[in-house]
Amino acid sequence: MGTLMVIPGLGIAAENRFRRAGITSCRQLAETSPQEVRNILGYLAQDSDIEGWITQAQALVREPAL
Numbered sequence: 686m687g688t689l690m691v692i693p694g695l696g697i698a699a700e701n702r703f704r705r706a707g708i709t710s711c712r713q714l715a716e717t718s719p720q721e722v723r724n725i726l727g728y729l730a731q732d733s734d735i736e737g738w739i740t741q742a743q744a745l746v747r748e749p750a751l
Contacts, residue, residue, distance in 0.1 A: 692745070694737070702725050711745045715742040
């Protein structure tokens with residue numbers, strides 16, 4: 686799975702922070718703990734559905750490729 690922007694609610698600012706931290710795929714996000722995500726996002730984590738993003742990334746990783 687490519688861009689993280691396929692996850693609803695995850696905007697460009699969060700995606701940029703993830704990229705700077707080396708997280709560029711849904712698989713990588715799916716394997717990241719909520720605390721690590723909070724550390725990466727900093728103040729952006731305040732209004733973010735971190736657990737929801739991780740859950741969605743995990744679901745996307747499990748989907749069979751077409």
